[in-house]
Amino acid sequence: MSTQLKLKDEEVQGEVSGQSAEARVITVAVAGNPNSGKSTLINAIAGTRLHVGNWAGVTVEKKEALFDFGGRKIRLVDLPGTYSLSPYSQEEIVARDYLVHQRPDLIINVVDATNLERNLYLTVQVMELGIPVVMALNIYDEAQEKGYRIDTAGIQQMLGIAVVPTSATKKTGLDELLGTVLHVVDAPNLRVPKRLNYGEDIELASDYLAKTFQISYPALLQRYPQRWLLLKLMEQDSHVMKELGLDNLAFLDQALHHLRRAHGEDVESIMADARYSLASGLTREVLQKPELRQTELTEKIDKIVLNRFLGIPIFMAAMWLLFKLTFDLSAPFGKWIGAMTDGPFKRWASAILTPLGAPDWTVSLVNDGVIAGVGSVLVFVPVIFAMMFFITFLEGSGYMARAAFVMDRTMHSIGLHGKSFIPMLLGFGCNVPGIYATRTLENPKDKVLTALLVPLMSCGARLPVYVLFVGIFFPKNSSTVIWSLYVMGILLAVVMGLVFKRTLFRGEAPMFIMELPPYRMPSLHSLCVHTWEKGKHFLFKAGTYIFAVSVLVWFMLNLPWGVEHKRDSYLGQAGAAIAPVFEPVGFGNWEAASSLITGVIAKEIVVGTMGEIYAPKKDEKKGVPSLREDLKEVATTFGEACVKAVKTLLYLPQAEEKEEDRGGLNLAIQGAFTPLTAYAFMAFVLLYMPCVVAIAAMRQEFGTWKWAGVGLLYQTALAWTAALIIYQGGKLLGLGG
Amino acid sequence: MNLAKLKPGQQGKITSIGSIGPLKRRLMDMGVLVGEDVKVLKVAPLGDPIEVSIKSYNLSLRKKEAEGIAVEVAG
Numbered sequence: 149m150s151t152q153l154k155l156k157d158e159e160v161q162g163e164v165s166g167q168s169a170e171a172r173v174i175t176v177a178v179a180g181n182p183n184s185g186k187s188t189l190i191n192a193i194a195g196t197r198l199h200v201g202n203w204a205g206v207t208v209e210k211k212e213a214l215f216d217f218g219g220r221k222i223r224l225v226d227l228p229g230t231y232s233l234s235p236y237s238q239e240e241i242v243a244r245d246y247l248v249h250q251r252p253d254l255i256i257n258v259v260d261a262t263n264l265e266r267n268l269y270l271t272v273q274v275m276e277l278g279i280p281v282v283m284a285l286n287i288y289d290e291a292q293e294k295g296y297r298i299d300t301a302g303i304q305q306m307l308g309i310a311v312v313p314t315s316a317t318k319k320t321g322l323d324e325l326l327g328t329v330l331h332v333v334d335a336p337n338l339r340v341p342k343r344l345n346y347g348e349d350i351e352l353a354s355d356y357l358a359k360t361f362q363i364s365y366p367a368l369l370q371r372y373p374q375r376w377l378l379l380k381l382m383e384q385d386s387h388v389m390k391e392l393g394l395d396n397l398a399f400l401d402q403a404l405h406h407l408r409r410a411h412g413e414d415v416e417s418i419m420a421d422a423r424y425s426l427a428s429g430l431t432r433e434v435l436q437k438p439e440l441r442q443t444e445l446t447e448k449i450d451k452i453v454l455n456r457f458l459g460i461p462i463f464m465a466a467m468w469l470l471f472k473l474t475f476d477l478s479a480p481f482g483k484w485i486g487a488m489t490d491g492p493f494k495r496w497a498s499a500i501l502t503p504l505g506a507p508d509w510t511v512s513l514v515n516d517g518v519i520a521g522v523g524s525v526l527v528f529v530p531v532i533f534a535m536m537f538f539i540t541f542l543e544g545s546g547y548m549a550r551a552a553f554v555m556d557r558t559m560h561s562i563g564l565h566g567k568s569f570i571p572m573l574l575g576f577g578c579n580v581p582g583i584y585a586t587r588t589l590e591n592p593k594d595k596v597l598t599a600l601l602v603p604l605m606s607c608g609a610r611l612p613v614y615v616l617f618v619g620i621f622f623p624k625n626s627s628t629v630i631w632s633l634y635v636m637g638i639l640l641a642v643v644m645g646l647v648f649k650r651t652l653f654r655g656e657a658p659m660f661i662m663e664l665p666p667y668r669m670p671s672l673h674s675l676c677v678h679t680w681e682k683g684k685h686f687l688f689k690a691g692t693y694i695f696a697v698s699v700l701v702w703f704m705l706n707l708p709w710g711v712e713h714k715r716d717s718y719l720g721q722a723g724a725a726i727a728p729v730f731e732p733v734g735f736g737n738w739e740a741a742s743s744l745i746t747g748v749i750a751k752e753i754v755v756g757t758m759g760e761i762y763a764p765k766k767d768e769k770k771g772v773p774s775l776r777e778d779l780k781e782v783a784t785t786f787g788e789a790c791v792k793a794v795k796t797l798l799y800l801p802q803a804e805e806k807e808e809d810r811g812g813l814n815l816a817i818q819g820a821f822t823p824l825t826a827y828a829f830m831a832f833v834l835l836y837m838p839c840v841v842a843i844a845a846m847r848q849e850f851g852t853w854k855w856a857g858v859g860l861l862y863q864t865a866l867a868w869t870a871a872l873i874i875y876q877g878g879k880l881l882g883l884g885g
Numbered sequence: 886m887n888l889a890k891l892k893p894g895q896q897g898k899i900t901s902i903g904s905i906g907p908l909k910r911r912l913m914d915m916g917v918l919v920g921e922d923v924k925v926l927k928v929a930p931l932g933d934p935i936e937v938s939i940k941s942y943n944l945s946l947r948k949k950e951a952e953g954i955a956v957e958v959a960g
Contacts, residue, residue, distance in 0.1 A: 232914035236907040263942050266916050417902075420913040428940075446943075450927070459930035553945050557931035560947070566934075659950055660934055661911050664943040 173214070173221045174333055175250075179243060179274055180258030181267050182229035182590075183665040185286045188544075189258055189316035190226050191677040193326070200681045202851030203228075203242045209587065211681075217326045225252065231266070233273045235387030238592050244387075247277050248372060253333055254280045256325070261291035261298060261313070262666070264435050268427035271307070275341040278373040280332050281309040284325050288313035290668075295438035302434040308342030317671040343375060346422040349407045354378050357403040364399075368392065382407075383419050446546070446666040453550055463554045466547065467573055473538050475577040475608070476796040478530035480789035485530070487785060489523030492778040499775070509709070513702060521698030524749060525691040528580060528841060532686050535574060535581035536679040539588065542570075544670030548588055549662055556660055562642045563649040565589055565660065568598040572641070575605030576634075579838060582607075583845040584682065591658040597648055599846055600859050603838035604641040606634045609752040613833045616755050620814050621823040629827070633834050640835065640866065652858070690844035694749070697840045701746055714761050719745060733832065733868060734825035734875035744832070750839045762816030824878040828871040835867035886958055888923065888937070889951035896924040897956030904953040912954070916940035923956060 180186040190198065194213035203210045211226035227246060228239035235241060247255065257274050259267040274281055285300060300311045310328045314321035345351060357378050361369055368377065380388040381400060404415055411418045453462055494515040501511050542548045548567065556566030567589045575582030582602040589595040614633060618626040704719040711717045715724070715738060723742030730736040739761045747754035821829065837843070837860045846856040891897060899921045902909055916939050917923070926943065927936040934947045 232910075234907075234910050234914055236910055265940050266942055269914070269916070416910060417913060417919075420910070421918060424913075424916065424918055454927050454929070454936070456928075456930050549945070553929050553934060553936065554931070556947070557929060557933045560933075659908055659911060660945070660947045661908075661915055661950065662945050663915070664936055664945050 171221075173223050174254070174330070175223045175225060175252040176254050176256055176329055177225045177227055177247060177250075177252040178256045178258060179227045179247075179270065180229060180284075180286075181231055181260060181263075181270055183546075183663060184229070184258045184260040184263075184267060185316045186226070186229055186258040187678070188671055188674040189284060189286055189314065189322075190224065191674040192316045192319050192671075193322055194224055195673075195677055196680060198677070198681055200685050203246075204851070206238050206242060206592070206851065208239055208242050208592075218330050220330055222326070222329070230270065232270060235385050237590075239590070241387060247274075247279065248376070252279060254282060254329055256282050256284055256329065257309075258284045258286050261285045261288045261296065262294065264298070265424075265427050265431040268430055269424055272344060272423045272426050275307065275309070275344065276373070276376040276379055278340060278375055281307075281341050282325065282328050282332055283307075283309055283311045284321075285311055285313045286316055288321070289315040289318055294444075297436040299434040299436075303430065306342075306430055306433065307344070308340075317669075317674070319673075344426055346379075346419075346426070349410050350382070350418070350422055353382060353403045353407045357381060357400065360399045360403070379419065383416050444666070449667050450550070450664075453547075454553065459554050463551055466542075466551065467570070470538055470542065470570070471573060471577060472797070474535045474574065474581065475531065477793050478534040480792035480796070481530035482527045484785055484789040485526045486523060488782060489519055489526065492782055493519050493523075495778060496775070509706065512706065513699075517699045517702030518695075520702070521695040524698050524841075525687065525694045528578075529683060529687060531578055531581055532584065533679055533683045535585065536682045537675060539570070539585050540675050540678045541670055543588055544668065544675065546665045546667040549664050552662065553664065560660070563645045564598060564601075565591065565594040565658065568594060568601075571598050571602050572605055575602040575607060577608055579603045579605065579607045579842045580845050583842055583849060584686075587849065590662075593653050593658050596850065596855050597645065597653055599849065600648065600855065600862070601641045601645055603842055603859060603863060604637045604644065604835065606637045606834055607751070609750050609839065610834055612752040612755045613747075614830055616758075616813075617817070617821070617826045617830055620817055621821070621826045629830075633830055636831060636870070637834055640870070644862070644866070685848065686845070690841065690848050693844040693847070694840050698749055701749060704745075714742070720761075729868075730871075732876070733871035734828045735821065735832075737820060739820060740829060744836065747833065748837065748840055750841065751833055754833055758817065759813050762813050762820070824875060824883045827878075828875040831874055832867045832871040835863055835870055837864045837867075886956055887952050888925070888954040888956050889935070889948040891925040891956065891958065893925050893927055895958060896922065897958045898922055899954060900957050901955045902953060903955065904950070908950065908953075912946075912950075915944055916942075917944075917954065922959075923954075 178186060178190060190211060190213070194215060197213045197215050199212045199214075201210050201212070202208065208228050213224045215222060215224075225246070227243040230237070230240045230243050233240055233244045233247075235244075246252075255274055255277070257271050259271060271281070271283065283303065285298065285303075288298075291298060298313075300313060303309075304311045310332055312321055312325045312328050314325055316322075346354075358369075358374070361378070377388070381394075381397075382404060384400070407415065407418065452458055455462075497514050497519060498511050501514060539548075542551070548570075551570065552566030554566070555569040559566050559568050568586075570588065571582045571585040573582075574585050579602050582605065583599045586595045586599045586602070589598060610633075611630075614630045615626075618629050622629045701719070704722065705714070705717050707718050708716075714720050719742050720738055722745060723740075724738035726745075727736045727738050727741045730741055735741075739758065742761060743754045743757040746757040817826075838846075843856045843860060846859060847853055850856075886897070888897070888899075899917065899919050901919060902912060902917065904912060921939060924938045925935055926938055929935070929945075934945050935951060936943055936945045937951075938944075
């Protein structure tokens with residue numbers, strides 16, 4: 149974990165001399181518990197101005213927004229949602245490093261008004277930093293509905309920080325919140341939160357430590373917020389001690405001597421107790437709950453949803469619905485985009501380029517390289533949007549935590565977390581949304597491990613490859629063979645999960661200490677903003693890599709200039725060069741090797757490339773439709789896609805799609821493979837490196853190439869080994885080679 | 886008696902937390918402190934993890950983690 153947090157864009161920190169107050173950018177960090185409505189609040193304030201990225205070097209998402217309010221420029225920095233600022237989780241370290249080292253001008257502390265005590269525990273810690281704090285008392289509407297009476301003036305007075313009731317879902321209190329932020333930033337007397345009293349013994353120890361420190365390490369007291377530093381030293385916070393290069397301080401033991409004698413050895417517990425006592429004391433003072441407690445909606449729902457007998461069937465049904473909505477709803481639109489980039493777009497490009505006297509290769513580069521590349525990014529957009537929307541809904545509604553609760557036993561037995569189930573499940577549709585869905589896991593270890601295993605789930609793009617080969621070699625038991633491949637993927641995921649646990653992810657097992665938040669209806673606005681953020685990010689960030697690889701493959705297929713036979717293209721040459729590697733696994737020919745290279749773009753492309761190599765199509769001269777006909781086609785096929793999406797959802801019968809005639813290809817494959825090598829080849833296609841899109845997704849989710857690289861290497865090695873065992877084992881068993 | 890052994894509906898007061906390191910700190914950060922009242926609400930359909938109510942919110946944890954939390958059962 150990185151000790152020092154460096155932001156990608158070094159920003160205006162503190163006041164720049166000579167600049168007026170108005171021109172300065174005010175940096176506001178937003179801190180709060182998970183499930184406190186923090187994301188919704190930020191989405192409601194910043195909307196599409198949010199910029200999503202990663203905190204440098206860690207797999208934690210970073211959101212930022214720059215906007216004007218009241219004639220001032222505000223930069224909002226969303227800190228990861230945390231319950232505390234302890235030195236143990238990556239999120240907490242990111243949050244505190246930012247607050248300590250970047251020193252924002254102000255902290256907005258988002259507090260769930262329906263869960264005051266536990267949220268105030270973080271408030272107490274945030275106040276230790278000596279940075280001005282404004283509390284957004286969020287979900288205030290729900291608290292009022294429940295009959296809670298909260299004395300906001302009381303909180304203000306006792307903590308010395310401004311408190312603004314807000315409801316992010318109803319968008320109330322947001323202007324007041326930002327207005328208060330500006331007011332506090334401008335009023336020096338409101339700037340510093342009260343120094344809370346942690347109890348006589350802690351304060352005595354702290355005073356003693358402060359005196360010693362002033363003599364021995366005056367520089368440190370300048371560099372860090374003093375109160376925070378002293379408390380962290382007393383806790384013997386491992387992260388701080390390491391950063392300062394201090395350990396085994398004799399005077400620290402002296403300072404803690406009395407405290408330990410009075411309260412026990414574990415100072416960390418004493419401090420946690422002290423902070424919670426402040427939080428509960430304050431809660432008792434300011435919160436009045438109604439005498440009669442009604443059975444809450446959450447309780448009623450959970451009685452059914454987490455029922456011993458109904459829990460699992462309901463979970464299955466929810467997962468089935470999630471899968472169906474994500475893939476079936478988006479598929480017609482993905483196909484539509486594919487057909488558009490393949491048809492009208494290419495025709496338009498030719499129509500523009502040919503009259504300009506562009507040579508054939510330019511037209512081909514634009515059509516088969518650039519447009520096809522853009523197309524291969526765009527076809528993923530509907531499924532990513534759909535997945536993000538429904539996953540965010542599941543999270544925001546509170547069901548995601550229940551799903552993890554129900555599935556944890558099963559997933560834990562193979563070393564994963566309950567929340568790993570959903571990414572894995574989505575992986576069967578498409579690995580890419582599966583990888584993106586790992587963001588719901590809080591622990592980075594769980595997250596990375598799950599993402600590494602998701603590509604072993606046999607996705608929809610592998611199916612065309614299976615269908616082609618099974619149709620030729622195993623027509624009688626096609627479904628059994630395909631099923632065996634799916635099972636192979638799952639079993640290997642279990643094996644690899646256990647292997648990774650013992651190698652890359654050694655150390656204490658991540659824990660399962662998870663809040664089950666109340667059910668809530670997520671706001672549609674926030675869902676859309678979130679979906680849009682992620683979709684946009686995929687489109688531009690991951691899209692760039694995918695596009696680049698697609699263009700590269702075009703060059704490989706068409707260079708050297710004027711290449712006649714595919715064997716002589718760079719792709720054919722590369723295929724021939726790596727073919728010997730596949731000799732021991734049964735398909736050491738340049739055709740198979742070349743198609744595996746192009747299959748890196750998307751695994752179904754293996755089929756297309758084989759088609760081009762084994763049975764090149766003659767150029768068909770069709771009548772070129774006019775621009776008007778094309779535009780009409782774009783519109784009508786989009787309409788058809790909408791109808792199809794609705795029909796699929798409602799299970800209405802649909803016209804079967806025409807199968808492409810592949811007679812020539814089938815014959816050629818029959819000559820080049822045997823049933824045994826065909827099976828080894830299918831296993832290889834299932835397991836070898838994830839497609840570029842999946843790799844780009846991993847790169848983007850984890851902010852580093854490291855894990856994408858690990859995935860690429862281990863899967864390719866696994867694929868080769870599996871194919872070797874199948875082929876050599878099969879030969880030994882006399883299945884023929 | 887430890888928290889993992891309580892049945893749904895049973896309530897107790899935490900007397901000690903045996904876990905150490907990050908797990909202990911995490912539990913404390915979530916409000917699992919000595920002296921706190923805790924009530925088991927549910928056991929997951931497959932027998933693990935469990936759901937408890939503490940500091941007026943609901944928390945789930947694995948039985949293995951709950952085993953380290955000693956409780957004194959009230960009535």
